[in-house]
Amino acid sequence: MDFQVVVLAGGTSKELVPLVSKEVPKPLLPVANRPVLSYVLEQLELSNLKDLIVVVEGEDAALRVGGWISGAYVDRLHVEVAAVPEDVGTAGALRAIAHHLTANDILVVSGDLVSDVPPGAVAAAHRRHDAVVTTMLCSTPISGPAESGSAGAKDKIKKPKRFNIIGLDPTKQFLLYIASGAEVEKDLHIPKSILRAVGQMDIQADLMDAHLYAFKRAVLQEVLEQKPNFHSLRQDVLPYLVRTQLKSEILLNGTPQAEENGHEKFTSRGNQAIISQILANASTPRFHEVYESIHNGSPTAQRTHKCCAYIASNSKYCVRLNSIQAFSDINRDVIGEANHLSGYSFSAHNNIIHPSADLGSKTTVGPHCMLGEGSLMGDKCSVKRSVIGRHCRIGSNVKIVNSVVMDHVTLGDGCSIQGSIVCSNVQIQERVVLRDCQIGAGFVVSAGSEHKGESLARKEK
Amino acid sequence: MDARRGSLPVPRVRQVGFFTPNAQPAPTRSQSGPPDSSSPPLSDSPASNSLSPVMIPPPRHHSDNLAAAPRPTSPLPVPEPSPFRRRGADNNNALLVGSYNPAETLLAMSPSSSHVGDGESEETMSGGWFRRSNSGKLASSLPSGTFDFSPVQSTAEALKPNKVQNPVGISEVSARPAPKEQQPEAPSSSKQPKPKLTKAERRALQESQRAAKAAAKAPGGGKSVAAPEEVATIKSVKQHQTQKKDAPQVAVSVAASERKGGDKSQEKERRKDAPAPRMQFDDKSRVEKAKRRSVVDQTEAKKRVELFRHLPQYEHGTQLADLESKFLQLDPMHPAIYKVGLQYLAGDISGGNARCIAMLQAFQQVVKDYSTPPEKTLPRDLTAKISSYVSFFTQCRPLSMSMGNAIRFLKNRIAKLSPSLSESESKSSICTDIDRFINEKIVLADRVIVQHASSKVKDGDVLLVYGSSCVVEMVLLHSHELGKQFRVIVVDSRPKLEGKALLRRLVAKGVHCTYTHINAVSYVMHEVTKVFLGASSVLSNGTVYSRVGTACVAMVAHAFRVPVIICCEAYKFHERVQLDSICSNELGDPDAIGKVPGRMDVNYLNDVSNSGNLQLLNLMYDATPADYVSMIVTDYGMIPPTSVPVIVREYRRDHLLI
Numbered sequence A: 001m002d003f004q005v006v007v008l009a010g011g012t013s014k015e016l017v018p019l020v021s022k023e024v025p026k027p028l029l030p031v032a033n034r035p036v037l038s039y040v041l042e043q044l045e046l047s048n049l050k051d052l053i054v055v056v057e058g059e060d061a062a063l064r065v066g067g068w069i070s071g072a073y074v075d076r077l078h079v080e081v082a083a084v085p086e087d088v089g090t091a092g093a094l095r096a097i098a099h100h101l102t103a104n105d106i107l108v109v110s111g112d113l114v115s116d117v118p119p120g121a122v123a124a125a126h127r128r129h130d131a132v133v134t135t136m137l138c139s140t141p142i143s144g145p146a147e148s149g150s151a152g153a154k155d156k157i158k159k160p161k162r163f164n165i166i167g168l169d170p171t172k173q174f175l176l177y178i179a180s181g182a183e184v185e186k187d188l189h190i191p192k193s194i195l196r197a198v199g200q201m202d203i204q205a206d207l208m209d210a211h212l213y214a215f216k217r218a219v220l221q222e223v224l225e226q227k228p229n230f231h232s233l234r235q236d237v238l239p240y241l242v243r244t245q246l247k248s249e250i251l252l253n254g255t256p257q258a259e260e261n262g263h264e265k266f267t268s269r270g271n272q273a274i275i276s277q278i279l280a281n282a283s284t285p286r287f288h289e290v291y292e293s294i295h296n297g298s299p300t301a302q303r304t305h306k307c308c309a310y311i312a313s314n315s316k317y318c319v320r321l322n323s324i325q326a327f328s329d330i331n332r333d334v335i336g337e338a339n340h341l342s343g344y345s346f347s348a349h350n351n352i353i354h355p356s357a358d359l360g361s362k363t364t365v366g367p368h369c370m371l372g373e374g375s376l377m378g379d380k381c382s383v384k385r386s387v388i389g390r391h392c393r394i395g396s397n398v399k400i401v402n403s404v405v406m407d408h409v410t411l412g413d414g415c416s417i418q419g420s421i422v423c424s425n426v427q428i429q430e431r432v433v434l435r436d437c438q439i440g441a442g443f444v445v446s447a448g449s450e451h452k453g454e455s456l457a458r459k460e461k
Numbered sequence B: 001m002d003a004r005r006g007s008l009p010v011p012r013v014r015q016v017g018f019f020t021p022n023a024q025p026a027p028t029r030s031q032s033g034p035p036d037s038s039s040p041p042l043s044d045s046p047a048s049n050s051l052s053p054v055m056i057p058p059p060r061h062h063s064d065n066l067a068a069a070p071r072p073t074s075p076l077p078v079p080e081p082s083p084f085r086r087r088g089a090d091n092n093n094a095l096l097v098g099s100y101n102p103a104e105t106l107l108a109m110s111p112s113s114s115h116v117g118d119g120e121s122e123e124t125m126s127g128g129w130f131r132r133s134n135s136g137k138l139a140s141s142l143p144s145g146t147f148d149f150s151p152v153q154s155t156a157e158a159l160k161p162n163k164v165q166n167p168v169g170i171s172e173v174s175a176r177p178a179p180k181e182q183q184p185e186a187p188s189s190s191k192q193p194k195p196k197l198t199k200a201e202r203r204a205l206q207e208s209q210r211a212a213k214a215a216a217k218a219p220g221g222g223k224s225v226a227a228p229e230e231v232a233t234i235k236s237v238k239q240h241q242t243q244k245k246d247a248p249q250v251a252v253s254v255a256a257s258e259r260k261g262g263d264k265s266q267e268k269e270r271r272k273d274a275p276a277p278r279m280q281f282d283d284k285s286r287v288e289k290a291k292r293r294s295v296v297d298q299t300e301a302k303k304r305v306e307l308f309r310h311l312p313q314y315e316h317g318t319q320l321a322d323l324e325s326k327f328l329q330l331d332p333m334h335p336a337i338y339k340v341g342l343q344y345l346a347g348d349i350s351g352g353n354a355r356c357i358a359m360l361q362a363f364q365q366v367v368k369d370y371s372t373p374p375e376k377t378l379p380r381d382l383t384a385k386i387s388s389y390v391s392f393f394t395q396c397r398p399l400s401m402s403m404g405n406a407i408r409f410l411k412n413r414i415a416k417l418s419p420s421l422s423e424s425e426s427k428s429s430i431c432t433d434i435d436r437f438i439n440e441k442i443v444l445a446d447r448v449i450v451q452h453a454s455s456k457v458k459d460g461d462v463l464l465v466y467g468s469s470c471v472v473e474m475v476l477l478h479s480h481e482l483g484k485q486f487r488v489i490v491v492d493s494r495p496k497l498e499g500k501a502l503l504r505r506l507v508a509k510g511v512h513c514t515y516t517h518i519n520a521v522s523y524v525m526h527e528v529t530k531v532f533l534g535a536s537s538v539l540s541n542g543t544v545y546s547r548v549g550t551a552c553v554a555m556v557a558h559a560f561r562v563p564v565i566i567c568c569e570a571y572k573f574h575e576r577v578q579l580d581s582i583c584s585n586e587l588g589d590p591d592a593i594g595k596v597p598g599r600m601d602v603n604y605l606n607d608v609s610n611s612g613n614l615q616l617l618n619l620m621y622d623a624t625p626a627d628y629v630s631m632i633v634t635d636y637g638m639i640p641p642t643s644v645p646v647i648v649r650e651y652r653r654d655h656l657l658i
Helices: A036-046 A059-072 A089-096 A119-129 A151-162 A192-198 A217-226 A233-243 A254-263 A269-282 A287-295 A324-335 B002-007 B063-068 B082-087 B111-120 B125-144 B156-165 B199-220 B228-232 B238-273 B284-293 B318-325 B335-346 B352-368 B378-396 B401-415 B423-454 B470-481 B499-508 B518-527 B550-559 B590-594 B641-657
Strands: A003-010 A051-057 A078-084 A105-110 A113-115 A133-139 A165-168 A175-179 A202-204 A207-216 A307-311 A318-320 A382-384 A399-401 A416-418 A433-435 A450-452 B461-466 B486-492 B512-517 B530-534 B537-539 B544-547 B564-567 B599-603 B621-624 B631-634 B637-639
Touching: A003 A036, A003 A089, A036 A051, A036 A059, A036 A105, A036 A113, A051 A059, A051 A089, A059 A078, A078 A089, A089 A105, A089 A217, A089 A233, A105 A119, A105 A217, A113 A207, A119 A133, A119 A207, A119 A307, A119 B335, A133 A175, A133 A233, A133 A318, A175 A192, A175 A233, A175 A307, A207 A217, A207 A233, A207 A318, A217 A233, A233 A307, A269 B352, A269 B423, A318 A324, B318 B335, B335 B352, B335 B378, B352 B378, B352 B401, B352 B423, B352 B470, B378 B401, B378 B423, B401 B423, B423 B470, B423 B564, B423 B631, B461 B470, B461 B499, B461 B518, B461 B550, B470 B486, B470 B499, B470 B530, B470 B564, B486 B499, B486 B518, B499 B512, B512 B518, B518 B550, B530 B544, B530 B550, B537 B641, B544 B550, B550 B564, B550 B621, B631 B641, B637 B641
Parallel strands: A003 A051, A003 A105, A051 A078, A133 A307, A382 A399, A399 A416, A416 A433, A433 A450, B461 B486, B461 B530, B486 B512, B530 B564, B564 B631
Antiparallel strands: A105 A207, A113 A318, A133 A207, A165 A175, A165 A202, B537 B544, B544 B621, B631 B637
């Protein structure tokens, strides 16, 4: 379908600090015991997009990601892994690989997107409107554990920061304004020309940019080239394109028209004008065309470009793994309500217990749980809404609720772990109580300690 | 007779009108020649036998031998046009049949009364006089009507089917003050008892027929070089017009004979051309089959309108999202095709011409990117591919008839590719053909139509247009550019309100406009002088298949004696005959009826739409009977609706051979 896919997998993200490490870069962070990148790759594979470029920040991370991909997708996908220096931003990463891009349209996906929205839908919307950029918007996920009453207060403080202001036209197909949380201080600046052209703008704060974009290659390359200081797609490139959509500075008409003239040499110009006129009259005019016809008179000289939005329906799951909270939410959802994403088949009790896992007597594993292969659990344990990785050794009388326990974790007897994330190779000794904690890889929690809302990690270096 | 025939350009013959295989050549029937000395007084009017612009098949004849045709039966003196006289070497009082002009078919079923109606038409002065002189002749000639030849039957029964099936050349009949020039008022005829033949006469008849056949075969082989100009140039001066018209008529008669030889191959061809029977959606098994094949997931509407069960009725709204999500998953689909399909589905492209152009351009892309898979041949494989794309389009939105014609053209071109061409050559030839189709059948055709139609716009006119037709819009804009002073009333209808866009463009160009909805059409019709309408298709019985509401506007215009002018490219003509808008139609989104455009939140039918005894019907097209149509402006000229089958038959072949 003439789409090239770039997966921006990221590297070691600062926001996920105790969870990611040199050994486990962000793309390999396990979600329901699978690297998060695999969700994106599988979704792309479903859409027949098998030639991918995966961009990873940092050489080390690139090596690890490349190693994992070549192992897991050896004969299914054709993946090129490209390493870019850290902190170049998403725009920088694209700039670095711009010369690899050849197709007419580029699909840019963030590697941390866990979603079941088919990327084809975005591509189709993009093609249908002949847009310069199409972005996928999804409703902002309800963060925090569902039943947390106490967290309510905390959310209220957090939320304003995450506000995304998105302006759409009445048909909800075109993007008129976009500002992400960080930029919005007190006031919004909306260009009058756009507002006047559209007549009506719906401003929505409940939508989130899902970091799945379809770009016209020529435009993307041109913008990246012309604006070397653009750092991020979301914060620089997209708002720029949206802002300038009625007075486009990019020369769109260069390439496509040359092409057309090439193959229709024998048709006179006049005929072509008539054909395009017929087509234009027949289609419902978008505000772009209306604006153009008012201001330029001749619709042939294109001075506008279209920025489209594809709004994922609410029934679809679409979350980005960009914070620790999101990590635990996604883990909960993937084995819970969005369990079709995990790719596992659930047992009658609505949980997944690997056949090689060994459960002691009177141990209960509730619904929406997952127990990886080779894990051992002692007696009288109780697991609720949690993911437990591979080869964990869990003592007796352990309670695990709403938590993620990664691989090779040792839990002593009588531990209680609630709402926490325990990374690989952590050793937790007897009678430890953890609540809303993140334990970095390889950390040892001493016996009998109690932690609440802490982030524990081994001092590196 | 022979001398006469020799002088006639026999090969310039087309098969037009109704003819039968063993017809006799009747070249002599033409009245175009100067009045013969021996001809009766009538002949001094060359226009006497004027036919409608499109040629009318001269009747077949036993007339030659109708020596004993009972003259006395004809109630009026029968003035005979000269040629007939001539041919009657053996039987000089032959009854002429050729002049039968079926003009009256529209008006009246009882032929005898029909000419009275004609008389009212003020614009046909000529009609007036020639009727006087002519009617007698016609009256007598009718019985040997065009169709029946072997047993001479001229009962009313014989006449009627004849009329129904022979719309060719029917002229305008209504008494509208329209400035339509193409109408040769033909006098009517009256029934006549069938002439009795004696045994000897019958034999003579047979023999002469045989002889004529043989004679016709010889020269008849020549390729018919039709005179489309004649048809196209139906121009002002009536006298000229009538003379001109005679020429094709000559052609016609001979054509009939030529026909026989080519009959078989034509039959074959026709079968090939014939579109597959339309799918009937109330046929369960076929629907199931189609469903399995289909790409678009269509959920059947819960409440289907009973009368329209044979048409696809699906839930709207879900399809687009569904198809979009599959965008990249459907491998064999070309992106250009997919894009156009999505645009059809989403309603981004509407309007016959635009849809057709979009489709053809997508096919062009396909052809360009096509490479023949190994062990396959380009014509077959590409045709199969295009068929699959077409079925995809059909699922997105039922194809219009014009698109069907375009597809047929394309497939035909592919099938006729010379096998000696290399792949790249054949690809470029197909692309060229597509371009030519777009340019000649749509763009140029539009230009010609605009030229013709804007000649009909006079200063001070009040023109009524309905909906949004791109040709009509061009006509209006062109007339405006010519500096004509006229006013436009744009009539619109819910739920699509297509007229708004048209109105906006017209107003932007400085045309004086009035905008109203179709509810008020009877009110505004008082001041209207002409109605211009577009068409999705024109069927061979003259029925105009167009945006729903067109029939209503045309009917009101007819009632107010306002001429209705249809602008339609000839590629949209279709040989189908349709009498109502039920058997073939398209159903739109039923929910659109209750909604207010631009206000998603308002749905006036929300509260009742779930009740079991309410079914919403949103028809997209309707059929305007030919009676309401004064004239069709097409790229071959301005024709009456009854001439459509001629165009269909005559130009279809060219169409394929572009």
